[in-house]
Amino acid sequence: MSNVSQPVCRTVERVTKPLLKWAGGKTQLLADIIPKIPKKYGRYIEPFFGGGAVFFAVCPEGGIIADSNPELVNLYRAVAEDVDGVIAQLFHYENTEEFFYVVRSLDWAKLPEVEAAARTIFLNKTCFNGLYRVNKSGQFNVPFGRYKNPKIVDVETLKLASELLSKTTIICGDYKNVLRENAQSGDFIFVDPPYLPVSAYSDFKRYTKEQFYEEDHVELAAEVQRLHELGCHVILTNSNHPLVHEQYRNFTVEVVKTKRHISCNGKGRAGEDIIVTIPPKPRFNLRLVPAPLLPQALQYPSTRYMGSKNKLLTELWAVASQFSFDTAIDLFSGSGVVGYMLKSHGKAVVSNDYMVMSTTFAKAMIENNSMTLSKDEALALLEPKNPVDHFVETKFHGLYFSDDDNRLIDILRANIKAIKNSYKRAIAMSALIRACLKKRPRGIFTYVGHRYDDGRKDLLMTFHAQFLEAVDRVNAAVFDNGQKNKARNGDAMTLQSRESGLVYIDPPYYSPLSDNEYVRRYHFVEGLARDWEGVEIQEHTVTKKFKSYPTPFSSRKGAVEAFDALFRRFRESVLVVSYSSNSQPTLDEMVVIMAKYKRHVEVVPVDYKYSFGNQKHKVGDNNNNVCEYFFVGYQR
Secondary structure, eight states: OOOOSOBOOOSSSSOOOOSSOOTTOSGGGHHHHGGGSOSBOSOEEESSOTTOHHHHHHOOTTOEEEESOHHHHHHHHHHHHOHHHHHHHHTTOOOOHHHHHHHHTSOGGGSOHHHHHHHHHHHHHHBGGGOOOBOTTSOBOOOBOOOSSOOOOOHHHHHHHHHHHTTSEEEESOHHHHHHHHOOTTOEEEEOOOOSSOOTTSGGGSSSSOOOOHHHHHHHHHHHHHHHHHTOEEEEEEESOHHHHHHTTTSEEEEEEEEOSOOSSGGGOEEEEEEEEEOOOOOOOSOOOOOOOOGGGGGSOOOOOTTOOGGGHHHHHHHHTTSOOSEEEETTOTTSHHHHHHHHTTOEEEEEESSHHHHHHHIIIIIOSSOOOOHHHHHHHTSOOSOOOOHHHHHTTTTSSOHHHHHHHHHHHHHHHTOOSHHHHHHHHHHHHHHHHHTSGGGOOSSOSSTTOOOOHHHHSOHHHHHHHHHHHHHHHOOOOSSOOEEEESOGGGOOOOSOSEEEEOOOOOBTTBOOOHHHHHHHHHHHHHTTTTOOBOTTSTTOOBOOOOOGGGSHHHHHHHHHHHHHHTTTSEEEEEEETTOSSOHHHHHHHHHTTOSEEEEEEEEEEEEESOOTTTTTTOOEEEEEEEEEEEOO
């Protein structure tokens, strides 16, 4: 989505305060609301203005404020046009009960605009709790507040407010008309409607005699959706009511604790508000600029690894190449193909993954710049020369491979452990893992036996030949890009980096329709990489798997919190996130989260589809197509 170039700027040097005490005012929520406002936008629009706490805190230039309360609108217009006249009138008012009721009895609509504005301020400062309430005849009927020394005339606040309001469009009207006549793509709109539910002390009666019921909130939600599709940034507040959750379920909804200053019951003064953040509907402005991959990038050994981005490398580089960066982090490296591609383009790469097998690939072909395993060394590994524990031959007998293959795997394990050079050891283990994946129908370990054997060439080759071919492929992938690259095994949530560059994030996609447990699919080869150290095999399972590693991406809530934490941590870098259309958080929610830390957020759709075969509604045809997106966050 593109941001309007006009920046948010203050029109006054000092912070401006609201002119009125206001029931339902947002002063206590400013710390929660202000950080959610985008850094840049077109115009500030607030259609339910009330006390205007957010407006006066932000001090936007050229804003539009509106309210359906004509007395309130008169106040702001009078302060904007003749603040000295309003101040002069206020000096005539006295904080006495008798004087209060005399002023209250006046009909503001029959007074000069400046005098009517002063009356509104006086009554607000001296009435009970600053409450604005009118009777059926439209007459103000809040009792005297009995305050000893209310600040009726705040000259500095009025002067500052006048300076700001004089550069603001002030409208009296229904919110729908205001928004439909003024809102444009790129504008920021703060929506603070009368709260749900209707009650004796609710905000429904705080403006005029008009009521705002549940059906009105449904209409408001439809208008907010229109603003979203128009390309506006919207923040909406309301009470923590089920209807609000229902209407805004596709956006980010945050519940915050608040204090209710107006309540007939002291026990009812604690409450919960909701802040809904609605981003502009993504506009696909960042394009896939043709940027051919270097030949070296194609040397990475292919696998059938779940979620591998091997087929998306050209599109990914087309996005990444539009930015200038020297360092790159592949945060969830998986097969390692993206980190390797970035290395081939001369970037200093940190390849991270919580699975040891993935780190082994990265150690062999990304961190390693020169070391290879000779043909003689590879052949020697196939011969028994170190003590063999027969672990695979015994533990996994009859499950995945033949007895001869299991025996050879144990021989290779023993000999690989004895290799002193860490890069040669990584090459050999990568080759062993690749051989196991190639010799396994579908390349996964979620079932036993060979019922998916389709006669592929890989399945017909001997394990001996598969291993030697894998060594050749890994050796061919080793090259020096002139940079110091790093393979890291660890939790992505703990990776720290002081350098700004590009961070590529391809996490396990959370979806209620499919699982994202890599360990469940690859426990056997992950066990090889770890030599089954630090894991407990679940003996009761047919596949002899071990427990999956904990990850925040195993739940929707966890994924939301994890993305927020990662985007915050790497906010100084270009962020590129791979994501699929059936994942959660939703596309809109992802934009909201990233926009908290990035001035520009683009969503690039990729013309690519892949399938998952384990969704309940698709079991049998294995044809559940989903689309891929790149979320790109940057500051320039």
